[in-house]
Amino acid sequence: MLRQALHRPLRPFRSNHDADTEETGTNSNNTDHTVENGKSHEEGEKTPVGFWDPSLKHVRKRAISKWIVTTLVLMTFILGVLSIYWGVFFRVETRLKHLLVYVVDFDGVAPYDTGNPPLVGPAIVQLTEKMVQSGQPTLGFGTRLPSEFNNDPLQVRQAVYDWDAWAAIIINPNATAMLYSAIATGNASYDPLGACQLVYQDARDDTNWSNFMSPIISMLMTEAQSTVGTLWAQNILQNASNPTTLANIQAVPQALNPAIGFSHFNLRPMYPYTTLPAVSIGLIYLIIISFFSFSFYMPIHMQYLNPKDHPPLKFHQLIIWRWCTTVLAYIFLSLAYSLISLAFQVNFSHMNPVASETQVTNMAYDNPIAYGRGTFLVYWALNFWGMVALGLACENVAMVVGQPWMGMWLIFWVITNVSTSFYDIEIAPGFYHWGYAWPLHSVVEASRQILFDLHSRIGLDFGILIAWGAVNTTLFPICCWFQRWKTQRNVHEYWPMD
Structure with missing residues (x-):
């Protein structure tokens, strides 16, 4: 027992007061810890309540008011911006007269007069003038004298190629004389299609041609054949008692019915399909790609301003970095966009055997490119400058307005560009004339010229795109500074959630 007592550890002396205090303190600490845990648990997991609970009164009021204002803003935006697209076609039938169609009558005009009184040419000219004077919606048929074209039908075709007119109706020299000759000689080789020509190029604007011009011109040609056929039949039947005339009519029935026809010369057809x-809807994606590049590249740029394990980059150097890498990205993104057309076998390499501006290109050789083997490089350069013009504008606006207004900007940017590039501004209300300076209008026009060897205004088109790039490059540092200013002052671009 003594040995056990000697080896027992000594305990410090405590009074009863000390023991009570220690026990009380321990209980107090446990109680405080329990209270803290209870408070934390209560704050972390609040009990859900119903929508009409009184504690949510101020939240409901704030949410409903913001919902109403947001909806009104979106409704106003829809009415304002989408109206731009619908407005392009508002009363378009009253402006079809802006689509000029030359009517040139060479029939019986010196030096092609043969002594026979002309019938075909005057009848068609009178018919087109009657359509214009009727007050009904129609194309801008305009009678032109052969002397304005040096009495050369090919110069009329040249005028169509040069965009002086959208189309031309040519009554060929001696159209009436050929009818007389066919009946007089019984010439079985007479071809009614040799009487008149219809010259156009639907690659200039296939929408204009197919939707507005072709239906009216087709109706005109049908009525012209009927009118001329009636007048010609009355003339011939007056001498039908002559056995020779009757025999010749039997040998050349096409000289009596239909008597005349129209040869179609589509100088630059929209082919292949x-x-x-590449010249219409696909260009919308050029805008979208330019727009979304901002969201993809911005986190990369911001690494220079997040000083986790490095000092932040000087702001002016960050601006230079952002601009250079953005434009460099456009080079590769525009290349990818251009390669899509190449991958789907759009012709970029071989020339069309028909090089004349007044002759119809051979569709067997696909689209008649404008710059030989350099066509793809020019096409790529156009898409690059198009992305610079479209994309830098998106970059600047995105930095200024932020989310979610960037989405509204994209809709506005797409609609204003599409409305003034895919549809002819000539037949749009005068309000849309600003569209001639919009980027996509130049991209569409130049794309058609490159791929179809149309009348060239490519210098003007590139100039407009480069000007857009220069203006937005000038604004780029200002917009970068404004974005930093918003970040430093915690400026809310949308409803604050508290």
């Missing part, structure tokens, strides 16, 4: 996306 895989070119359609």
Whole structure:
């Protein structure tokens, strides 16, 4: 027992007061810890309540008021911006007269007069003038004298190629004389299609041609054949008692019915059809790609301003970095966009055997490119400058307005560009004349010229795109500074959530 007592550890002396205090303190600490845990648990997991609970009164009021204002803003935006697209076609029938169609009568005009009184030419000219004077919606048929074209039908075709007119109706020299000759000689080789020509190029604007021009011109040609056929039949039947005349009519029935026809000369046809996306709807994605590049590249740029394990980059150097890498990205993104047309076998390499501006290109050789083997490089350069013009504008606006207004800007940017590039401004209300300076209008016009060897205004088109790039480059540092200013002052671009 003594040995056990000697080896037992000594305990410090405590009074009863000390023991009570220690016990009380321990209980107090446990109680405080329990209270803290209870408070934390209560704050972390609040009990859900119903929508009409009184504690949510101020939240409901704030949420409903913001919902109403947001909806009104979106409704105003829809009415204002989407109206731009609908407005392009508002009363378009009253402006079809802006689509000029030359009517040139060479029939019986010196030096082609043969002594026979002309019948075909005057009848068609009178018919077109009657259509214009009727007050009904129609194309801008304009009678032109052969002397304005040096009495050369090919110069009329040249005028169409040069965009002086959208189309031309040519009554060929001696159209009436050929009818007389066919009946007089019984010439079985007479071809009614040799009487008149219809000259146009639907690659200039296939929408204009197919939707507005072709239906009216087709109706005109049908009525012209009927009118001339009636007048000619009355003239011939007066001498039908002559056995020789009757025999010749039997030998050349086409000289009596239909008597005349129209040869179609589509100088630059819209073919192959895989070119359609490259000059129309596909260009919408050029805008979208330019827009979304901001969201993809911005986190990369911001690494220079997040000083976790490095000092932040000087702001002016960050601006230079951002601009250079953005434009460099456009080079590769525009290349990828251009390669899509190449991958789907749009012609970029071989020339069309028909090089004349007044002759119809051979569709067997696909689209008649304008710059030989350098066509793809020019096409790529156009898409690059198009992305610079469209994309830098998106970059600047995105930095200024932020989310979610960037989405509204994209809609506005797409609609204003599409409305003034895919549809002819000549037949749009005068309000839309600003569209001639909009980027996509120049991209569409130059794309058609490159791929279809149309009348060239490519210098003007590139100039407009480069000007857009220069203006937005000037604004770029200002917009970068404004974005930093908003960040430093915690400026809310949308409803604050508290």
